[in-house]
Amino acid sequence: MEAASALSNQSCTWNGPERGRRRTGGGLRIQRGFGVDTRCPSIINLQVSQAGTSSYRSESLRMKISCCCSRKEESEKFLTGVDEALILKKKSEDVIPYMNERCLFLVGMMGSGKTTVGKILSEVLGYSFFDSDKLVEKAVGMYSVAQIFKERSEAFFRDNESKALRDLSLMRRLVVATGGGAVIRPINWSYMKRGITVWLDVPLEALARRIAAVGTESRPLLHNEPGDPYTKALIRLSTLSEERGDAYANADARICLQHIASKQGHGDVSALTPTAIAIEALVKIESFLSKDTAVERLTYF
Ligand SMILES: Nc1ncnc2c1ncn2[C@@H]1O[C@H](COP(=O)(O)OP(=O)(O)OP(=O)(O)O)[C@@H](O)[C@H]1O
Ligand SMILES: O=C(O)C1=C[C@@H](O)[C@@H](O)[C@H](O)C1
Structure with a gap:
């Protein structure tokens, strides 16, 4: 099966409002702790204000939540979640008009969060989400990447990965989680650069921790090392990272988790x-x- 037909079989995610209004600059200020009603189900009133536009805009959001926030800690955590969700929504409204319906290609090592973060981005942008590993599995009629590596070869997988990326790059309004090794073939960049490429740059120790938590079975390039899951993931990820050198840095945008953590004081x-x-x-x-x-x-003028 061609990747293109596998593509049409993959289910799409939420298709929310596509177009937001364009806003210039502007930090988002969220005043916390407005009217937290701790009865169940709880109602929260948040005052959300956006500064930086010519007219200072504010709106009240009334949110129904499905749990009781009886403990301060839980309620704090919940409010942080609400804050983040609101900022995410506002930010997507800023970005959508610039996107011009172009696809987003997420690149990064195994376990860097391309699927997790990609699904969030697709929902908030009103795009559909695709995972290129899954498309290759469907296209070649095998149930896992590990099976493809074992029964065919890595080269066979890589050829089909390139075909999947070529097909995906001809579409609009997709968020694509690419395979961790998609960056090594220059032809793949020529496809992915038809859209916007985003690199999730995650420290190797954090990647190894995440991968060890779920096991290495589904990741054929990590599975054959000796030792406990964390150590074998860390050793192999280190060599892969060296081999791949600056390949990830071709991306249009780099999301460095270490920088974000430092900025937020973590x-x-x-x-x-x-x-x-x-x-x-x-x-x-x-x-x-x-x-x-x-x-x-x-260039135009
Ligand atoms: N920000 C995060 N914090 C903690 N764990 C995370 C985070 N993002 C993802 N994870 C976890 O790390 C693991 C790998 O995440 P995910 O599948 O999204 O990565 P991926 O880049 O798509 O991986 P692969 O390329 O191997 O398919 C999952 O178990 C996921 O729950
Ligand atoms: O980093 C890699 O080379 C890979 C990552 C996975 O997403 C799969 O594409 C495959 O296991 C190879």
């Missing part, structure tokens, strides 16, 4: 939620696209 990237990472991705995409637009204007 010692460790494990404190970062997928939503916080998705927000940073939108910020970086906006910055890339606004530069892109400026260059286009300069």
Whole structure:
């Protein structure tokens, strides 16, 4: 089966409002702790204000939540989640007009969060989500990448990965989680650069921790090392990372988790939620696209 027909079989995610209004600059200020009603089901009233536009805009959001926030800690955590969700929504509205329906290709090592963050981005942008590994599995009629590596070869997998990326690059309004090794073939960049490429740059120790938590069975390039899951993941990821050198750095936007963690005052990237990472991705995409637009204007005049 061609990747294109596998594509049409993959289910699409939520198709929400596509177009948001364009806003210039502007930090988002969220005043917390407005009218938290701790009865069950709880109602929260948040005052959301956006500064930086010519007219200072504010709106009240009334949110129904499905749990009781009886403990302060839980309620704090919940409010952080609400804050992040609102910032994510606002940021997506800023970015959508610049996107011009172009696809987003997420690149990064195995376990860097391309699927997790990609699904969040697709929902908030009103795009559909695809995983290129899954498309290859469907296209060649095998149930896992591990099976393809074992019964055919890595080269066979890579050829089909390139075909899948070529097909995906001809579409609009997709978020694509690419395979960790998609960056090694220059032809794949020529496909992915038809859209916007985003690199999730995650420290190797954090990747190894995440992978060890779920096991290495589904990741054929990591599975054959000796030792416990964390150590074998870390050793192999280190060599892969060296082999791949600067390949990931070809991406249009780099989301460095270590930078975000430091900016937010965390010692460790494990404190970062997928939503916080998705927000940073939108910020970086906006910055890339606004530069892109400026260059286009300069070229035109
Ligand atoms: N920000 C995060 N914090 C903690 N764990 C995370 C985070 N993002 C993803 N994970 C976890 O890490 C694991 C790998 O995530 P995910 O599948 O999204 O990565 P991926 O880049 O798509 O991986 P692969 O390329 O191997 O398919 C999952 O178990 C996921 O739950
Ligand atoms: O980093 C890699 O080379 C790979 C990552 C996975 O997503 C799969 O594409 C496959 O296991 C190879």
